[in-house]
Amino acid sequence: MGLMIYLDGKFVDEEEAKVSVFDHGVLYGDGIFEGIRAYHGQVFKLKEHIERLYQGAQTILLDINETPDEMVRVVTETCRRNNLSDAYIRLVVTRGKGDLGLDPRKCPKSTTFCIASSITLYPEELYTNGLALATVATRRNIAEACNPRVKSLNYLNNIYAKIEANLADVGEGILLNNEGYVAEATGDNIFIVRKGVLITPPIYVGLLEGVTRNCVMELARKRGIEVKETLFTRMDMYTADECFLTGTAAEVIPAVKYDGRVIGTGKPGEITKTLIQDYRDYVKNAGDGAEI
Ligand code: PMP
Numbered sequence: 001m002g003l004m005i006y007l008d009g010k011f012v013d014e015e016e017a018k019v020s021v022f023d024h025g026v027l028y029g030d031g032i033f034e035g036i037r038a039y040h041g042q043v044f045k046l047k048e049h050i051e052r053l054y055q056g057a058q059t060i061l062l063d064i065n066e067t068p069d070e071m072v073r074v075v076t077e078t079c080r081r082n083n084l085s086d087a088y089i090r091l092v093v094t095r096g097k098g099d100l101g102l103d104p105r106k107c108p109k110s111t112t113f114c115i116a117s118s119i120t121l122y123p124e125e126l127y128t129n130g131l132a133l134a135t136v137a138t139r140r141n142i143a144e145a146c147n148p149r150v151k152s153l154n155y156l157n158n159i160y161a162k163i164e165a166n167l168a169d170v171g172e173g174i175l176l177n178n179e180g181y182v183a184e185a186t187g188d189n190i191f192i193v194r195k196g197v198l199i200t201p202p203i204y205v206g207l208l209e210g211v212t213r214n215c216v217m218e219l220a221r222k223r224g225i226e227v228k229e230t231l232f233t234r235m236d237m238y239t240a241d242e243c244f245l246t247g248t249a250a251e252v253i254p255a256v257k258y259d260g261r262v263i264g265t266g267k268p269g270e271i272t273k274t275l276i277q278d279y280r281d282y283v284k285n286a287g288d289g290a291e292i
Helices: 022-026 048-059 068-081 122-129 154-168 211-222 234-238 272-287
Strands: 004-007 010-013 029-041 089-095 111-117 131-135 172-176 184-187 189-194 197-200 227-229 242-247 251-258
Touching: 004 068, 010 068, 022 089, 029 272, 048 068, 048 089, 048 154, 048 211, 068 089, 068 111, 068 242, 122 251, 122 272, 154 172, 184 189, 189 211, 189 234, 197 211, 211 227, 211 251, 211 272, 234 251, 242 272, 251 272
Parallel strands: 131 172, 131 251, 197 227
Antiparallel strands: 004 010, 004 111, 029 089, 089 111, 172 184, 189 197, 189 242, 242 251
16 A cells, blocks of 8 residues: 545545646646645644645635645644654645636636655755755746745746756756846755855745745744845855755755855855754754644
């Protein structure tokens, strides 16, 4: 037996977990999702992920069949059914089955599924030595066209960027917004450190408001580190003392090179190392997640 998948009110074996070819999630990328982690029997920041999911649904006028409270139970129960206390969880809500036109009014019922699987961790070597980054030519979607704040199934913008990063043979690609300000990486938020101040781009630059981003800002403030949400450019990255990315899967990961320029000393900086450890300690002892 494979994984047990939650699909529209039932738990089914992964072999039977199928969505229709007429589902607008498949035909148009019309839907939303969350990537969530469980640590030591607790689903980390589940409330925040569910909140972001329902805010996305509200924005794209998507009716989710489950209430937020039911969705909490969907996620915890999916972990339980698969005997997972540490997991990577993918929660997806699509527009559901419709006709071949793109009109969502033709999709009477959305589709919800949840996958809980074991997590493939990034090699520890990347946390000790740091990633190389490069700016990609693809610009981040403008908010007025396809708002990056909505974690939609329409990830082609990010995939273009990932392809460019792969071709450039770097660990991650950095997307600028249409004005040339640094927005985020393909699947992670970005931070720099300048003269002891932690800086990350503001949400309005056009980015996904990461759960990890918000948590790391809080951890830094708790340490007395000044945190600013300010616009910055490629040059600010070239001349930064430190740089790192944040995301549910990667957690806090240092970056030491950007567009061929060495950042700071070329090694993960002191504030970065502190926050990597603080975040690891926090996820272990958070106690504010949802019990599996
Ligand atoms: N930006 C993008 C584009 C992402 O896909 C992700 C991953 N969900 C993030 C940032 C980081 O968000 P989080 O910390 O909530 O995982």
